[in-house]
Amino acid sequence: MIAQSIPDFIRTLNALSGILEKGEASAKARKIDPLVLTSARLAPDMFALARQVQIACDASKLGFARLSGIEAPKFEDTETTFEELQARIAKTIDFLRTVTAESLAGAEDKVVSFPAGPERVLKLKGRDFLYQWVMPNLYFHTTTTYNILRHNGVDVGKMDYLKGADLLP
Amino acid sequence: MIAQSIPDFIRTLNALSGILEKGEASAKARKIDPLVLTSARLAPDMFALARQVQIACDASKLGFARLSGIEAPKFEDTETTFEELQARIAKTIDFLRTVTAESLAGAEDKVVSFPAGPERVLKLKGRDFLYQWVMPNLYFHTTTTYNILRHNGVDVGKMDYLKGADLLP
Numbered sequence: 001m002i003a004q005s006i007p008d009f010i011r012t013l014n015a016l017s018g019i020l021e022k023g024e025a026s027a028k029a030r031k032i033d034p035l036v037l038t039s040a041r042l043a044p045d046m047f048a049l050a051r052q053v054q055i056a057c058d059a060s061k062l063g064f065a066r067l068s069g070i071e072a073p074k075f076e077d078t079e080t081t082f083e084e085l086q087a088r089i090a091k092t093i094d095f096l097r098t099v100t101a102e103s104l105a106g107a108e109d110k111v112v113s114f115p116a117g118p119e120r121v122l123k124l125k126g127r128d129f130l131y132q133w134v135m136p137n138l139y140f141h142t143t144t145t146y147n148i149l150r151h152n153g154v155d156v157g158k159m160d161y162l163k164g165a166d167l168l169p
Numbered sequence: 170m171i172a173q174s175i176p177d178f179i180r181t182l183n184a185l186s187g188i189l190e191k192g193e194a195s196a197k198a199r200k201i202d203p204l205v206l207t208s209a210r211l212a213p214d215m216f217a218l219a220r221q222v223q224i225a226c227d228a229s230k231l232g233f234a235r236l237s238g239i240e241a242p243k244f245e246d247t248e249t250t251f252e253e254l255q256a257r258i259a260k261t262i263d264f265l266r267t268v269t270a271e272s273l274a275g276a277e278d279k280v281v282s283f284p285a286g287p288e289r290v291l292k293l294k295g296r297d298f299l300y301q302w303v304m305p306n307l308y309f310h311t312t313t314t315y316n317i318l319r320h321n322g323v324d325v326g327k328m329d330y331l332k333g334a335d336l337l338p
Contacts, residue, residue, distance in 0.1 A: 001170060008300050042211070042320040111337060116328075123337040131177050132334040139308035140330060147316045151211040159285075161309060165301040168280060168292040 002067055002108055002130055003101035009060045009138060010093050011164040016056060016142045017089045019149065019160050023049075024082040026154040034082055040148050049148045053085045056141035057092040063134030064096060066112050067126055068103035171236055171277055171299055172270035178229045178307060179262050180333040185225060185311045186258045188318060188329050192218075193251040195323040203251055209317050218317045222254045225310035226261040232303030233265060235281050236295055237272035 027034040041048045047055070054077055065072035073095055079085050112129040116122045124133060142161065150156055196203040210217045216224070223246055234241035242264055248254050281298040285291045293302060311330065319325055 004296075005300065011301065012305070042316055043322070046319060122334075124334060125337065127173075128335045131174065132180065133331065135304075136181070136308055136331060139305060140312050140327065143309050143312035144316055147211055147313055150215060151320070153212070158309065162302065162305060165291075165293060166297045168294065 002126065003099075003104045005130060005135070006064070006096055006099060008135070009064075010096055012138055012142055012161075013056070013060060013089050013093050013096075015161050015163045016053065016145060017086055018163060019142075019146050019156050020053070020082055020085055020089075022156050022160065023149045023154050026149075027082075030153070035080060037149065037152055037154070038080060038082060038085065040152050042144070042148055042151060049145055050079055050085060052141045052145045052148065054079065054088065056138055056145065057088050059134055059137035059141065061092050061095055062114070063130065063137075064099045066114055067107040067110075067130065068099045070099055070103055171295065172268075172273045174299060174304070175233070175265055175268060177304070178233075179265055181307055181311055181330075182225070182229060182258050182262050182265075184330050184332045185222065185314060186255055187332060188311075188315050188325050189222070189251055189254055189258075191325050191329065192318045192323050195318075196251075199322070204249060206318065206321055206323070207249060207251060207254065209321050211313070211317055211320060218314055219248055219254060221310045221314045221317065223248065223257065225307055225314065226257050228303055228306035228310065230261050230264055231283070232299065232306075233268045233273075235283060236276040236279075236299065237268045239268055239272055 023037050024034055026032075027037050038050045039048045054075070057075070061072045061075075064070070073091065075088055075091065079088055107126040110126045111123055112126055113121055113123050114129070114133070146156055146161055192206050193203055195201075196206050207219045208217045223244070226244070230241045230244075233239070242260065244257055244260065248257055276295040279295045280292055281295055282290055282292050283298070283302070315325055315330055
């Protein structure tokens with residue numbers, strides 16, 4: 001069941017990549033410095049767009065590292081440009097592709113410990129970790145990235161977020 | 170597997186309710202007409218907060234109606250106040266509680282047809298409908314509600330969104 005959700009993460013990260021492409025194209029068309037968009041935020045004490053993308057990637061990467069026991073690659077959190085953010089998404093998807101169903105055997109019932117903020121460690125059962133923590137985090141930071149761009153006049157729509165569903169004919 | 174996700178929806182709708190409570194309390198404390206917040210939006214051509222909440226409820230309600238074959242209650246989309254939005258969330262949760270595991274037997278593989286916009290009908294396999302459409306929609310509109318309030322100075326944090334996870338001691 002847990003392995004079945006990997007394509008959901010890859011699809012959403014690809015949708016995030018498409019949303020960022022629209023952001024970059026919009027900056028170019030409107031002659032706005034792209035860094036204005038990647039550093040935009042919805043409130044002064046909220047993370048800027050680049051950090052939202054980093055966290056969407058890390059939720060996915062660290063989530064499946066913890067569930068599978070496979071070590072995740074380290075990213076330095078230095079991205080500021082659209083190009084660098086796209087590279088981080090691509091590296092995250094590459095990592096998710098290395099997580100096999102075998103490495104996730106039994107993950108549903110194992111206890112996963114993970115940090116929540118700098119001073120707190122939480123524990124959830126694998127199934128709950130995936131569906132009550134990792135997946136809501138992915139959608140939270142993807143939607144917030146979308147909302148930051150939408151608020152800044154980028155022409156994105158909900159189908160950019162839902163893109164890639166396995167529609168039947 | 171599909172029945173297992175109903176608590177995820179109920180938990181997130183409860184989190185949405187808590188986020189709205191903070192919005193209402195903030196309006197009161199700052200002497201702002203609460204309707205200013207329920208009609209706030211992040212871009213002029215984006216839905217206002219009240220509509221975001223209505224859609225979060227409908228994604229959940231119609232999603233499980235289609236998967237289970239149980240008829241969903243009709244809501245009139247007339248909510249404008251925090252109190253009315255809270256009532257809609259409560260009615261949605263009440264409906265989700267009537268959806269039994271038996272009514273979802275075989276739902277994973279059945280073909281679900283559903284409208285996407287006024288002129289388009291899409292089809293997905295039940296499992297994909299849940300995880301590629303219904304659940305991402307719930308998180309999208311819950312996060313957007315959160316972002317609208319956050320942008321308007323309401324003191325909400327990500328734990329308000331993730332609230333209710335089945336943490337282990």
